[in-house]
Amino acid sequence: MSVELRVDRQRWQEHLNKTVASTPGIVPVIKGNGYGFGRSALFAEATRLEVPLIAVGTYDEAIEALDRFAGDIMVLNPWRPFLTDVPTDDRIIHTVGRIDDVAQLAAGQTGARVVVEGETSMARHGLNRHEISGAVAVLGDLDVQGFALHLPMAGDNVDEATQWAAALELSQLRTSTLFVSHLLPDETEQLRRRRENLTIRSRIGTALWLGELAALTVTATVIDSHQVERGEKIGYRQRPMPRDGRVLIIEGGTSHGIGLEAPRAASGVVQRGKFLAKGSLAAAGLTRSPFEIGGKQRWFAEPPHMQSSMVFVPESVEPPEVGDQVSVAVRFTTTTFDRIVFD
Numbered sequence: 001m002s003v004e005l006r007v008d009r010q011r012w013q014e015h016l017n018k019t020v021a022s023t024p025g026i027v028p029v030i031k032g033n034g035y036g037f038g039r040s041a042l043f044a045e046a047t048r049l050e051v052p053l054i055a056v057g058t059y060d061e062a063i064e065a066l067d068r069f070a071g072d073i074m075v076l077n078p079w080r081p082f083l084t085d086v087p088t089d090d091r092i093i094h095t096v097g098r099i100d101d102v103a104q105l106a107a108g109q110t111g112a113r114v115v116v117e118g119e120t121s122m123a124r125h126g127l128n129r130h131e132i133s134g135a136v137a138v139l140g141d142l143d144v145q146g147f148a149l150h151l152p153m154a155g156d157n158v159d160e161a162t163q164w165a166a167a168l169e170l171s172q173l174r175t176s177t178l179f180v181s182h183l184l185p186d187e188t189e190q191l192r193r194r195r196e197n198l199t200i201r202s203r204i205g206t207a208l209w210l211g212e213l214a215a216l217t218v219t220a221t222v223i224d225s226h227q228v229e230r231g232e233k234i235g236y237r238q239r240p241m242p243r244d245g246r247v248l249i250i251e252g253g254t255s256h257g258i259g260l261e262a263p264r265a266a267s268g269v270v271q272r273g274k275f276l277a278k279g280s281l282a283a284a285g286l287t288r289s290p291f292e293i294g295g296k297q298r299w300f301a302e303p304p305h306m307q308s309s310m311v312f313v314p315e316s317v318e319p320p321e322v323g324d325q326v327s328v329a330v331r332f333t334t335t336t337f338d339r340i341v342f343d
């Protein structure tokens, strides 16, 4: 009775093994909700996979990782002078992206290991091209483990990465390692061919942990079921039902991260207009839920509640029974499962 993730362990691990084997220098990323699995499970997998280096998002996650993973830990969020609780363990690799930060870290933590980040068109963090030499000038005893790029998911990433690789090679930075994020495998290969003297290492989360969705099954339990008529008002908002059918109460709501995203299919005025023209449920102000019944994602009868959701199923569809499990099309990086079962 819950929102449950079942993992076909063998199939999942085969995918992990294959991905690690085919991605030389891979740096598995373990952050946030642990891509749905929880961070602990992923630290254990990183250990099983015998990778020497992982990346985490924050220093809090790094402190946790120090206890659960024996190798090196790169922190993706940049080091800042105002951070408290920054571990001094020499397995930690800091990310630096401002000249002043480089100088302050060098002064405060002699010999600390760092990657220097370049600000790509992503515009998240990092030095711009003209600042690299300024950073080199204040590096002091910092131990430079590489240069890092976080690329956007659209656009010509290989060209952008190649330009940065050239800037790295022209710089006085004492490293020939380039860490990249969001370069696809064939793009990474292209970059390798263009810059053979660099060691390119990919930081990968989604394509690794969530790259074999067939190994993952998400279900939720139907906990109640009510017949409704067209026009009948239900829920907190007393919204009239668009047709005759059933309202199912299914476990899983906002506390699981369900329904927190604007459903793409029904967003935007034009889309809504199209739905209106078709006389669909979107026109009635309903949004699509992730719960699948009769082979389709059904509509929320109203916005999800904290621990459960009200889902409308038209009369033409055979409804599940109370106690049945239905499958749920979740976004793993925003979902908190009640239970994770490794088969």
Ligand SMILES: *Cc1c(COP(=O)(O)O)cnc(C)c1O
Residues within 6 Å of the ligand: 029, 031, 076, 150, 180, 181, 182, 203, 204, 205, 206, 207
């Ligand atoms: C989260 C993150 C990654 C991993 O992203 P995925 O899309 O999950 O592979 C890589 N690099 C940086 C800087 C990140 O923040």
